[in-house]
Amino acid sequence: MASRVNKIKKTPATMEEAMDRFITWKKANGISEQTLLDYTTHIQLLYKRYPEARNSYDELENAVCEHLSQEGIKPATYNNRLVYLRTFFKWCCEHGVLEDNPLDGFKKRKDEGRPVTIDEEMLARLITLPNRETFAGLRDYALFLMFLDCGIRPKEAFGLMEDDFHPRAYEIRIDAAKAKTRVSRTLPLSPITVDAISELISIHPEEWKGKSPIFCTNEGKPLTRHTWGDRVEMYGKKLGIHIWPYALRHAFSVVFLRGGGNAFGLQRMLGHVDMTMTKRYVRLSDNDMKEQHNTASPLNRLVQQKKRVGKVR
Numbered sequence: 001m002a003s004r005v006n007k008i009k010k011t012p013a014t015m016e017e018a019m020d021r022f023i024t025w026k027k028a029n030g031i032s033e034q035t036l037l038d039y040t041t042h043i044q045l046l047y048k049r050y051p052e053a054r055n056s057y058d059e060l061e062n063a064v065c066e067h068l069s070q071e072g073i074k075p076a077t078y079n080n081r082l083v084y085l086r087t088f089f090k091w092c093c094e095h096g097v098l099e100d101n102p103l104d105g106f107k108k109r110k111d112e113g114r115p116v117t118i119d120e121e122m123l124a125r126l127i128t129l130p131n132r133e134t135f136a137g138l139r140d141y142a143l144f145l146m147f148l149d150c151g152i153r154p155k156e157a158f159g160l161m162e163d164d165f166h167p168r169a170y171e172i173r174i175d176a177a178k179a180k181t182r183v184s185r186t187l188p189l190s191p192i193t194v195d196a197i198s199e200l201i202s203i204h205p206e207e208w209k210g211k212s213p214i215f216c217t218n219e220g221k222p223l224t225r226h227t228w229g230d231r232v233e234m235y236g237k238k239l240g241i242h243i244w245p246y247a248l249r250h251a252f253s254v255v256f257l258r259g260g261g262n263a264f265g266l267q268r269m270l271g272h273v274d275m276t277m278t279k280r281y282v283r284l285s286d287n288d289m290k291e292q293h294n295t296a297s298p299l300n301r302l303v304q305q306k307k308r309v310g311k312v313r
Contacts, residue, residue, distance in 0.1 A: 011096040042084040075111035142196040147248035150187040
């Protein structure tokens, strides 16, 4: 008979050890590298700002309250800190590091989201800026088309390989390992996007085949969000506007709805697990609401309205 082995559960001795074990546990659960980095950044930031939080639960509780009540903190920043730290502290409670979670009972703040300020004329001009006679320019052009065609996340786009691209079906496949939510999905593409991606792949050197992502650097290395952010900023300066990589995802969402797209279809394309996040991306600006009101108000059909007159002086 095989001998019985008793499990010994060792409690982490320090918060640093607890964080290391927590990150290892999260990694084993298939969390993306970016999410792992976000956990590490938020946990380390708390203890860097409030080193006394290691001393006792009371000091930890005071530290997290100060950390979340800093003057001028935006709802999105507050919510990120709350979610990442609360999850870590919950793990600490389950593993005997803490008796209570200092963030239990805290609620998220309402976040109106970042408004989209790029009009369609600017988006059309943006697409024309890359120099398609160069590899980097053609890559940027194809990326702009894809972001504005299907709303893919930048990190997901940078991990795409040639096998993920299906030009005859006019679609691109994001497998679970590359998706932020770890759920695979297939995105439809327009002919112009398919042609641009096909042209980009056609000029890849033979030695890149099967090794380099579709959207890579001149040396065949993976494109990073920082490099892409610099490229987008450069194009924005040429247009005289502030633009960031995720703004293209925002813009896709709004223009998709303006064109009659279905909100639930948009949710699937964006890769959101429910409609909560989708609502943030599709929030319409005041101008959009005015335009829709002018077009769709029932009074347009029910009442013969008079033209507006100037102020009476």
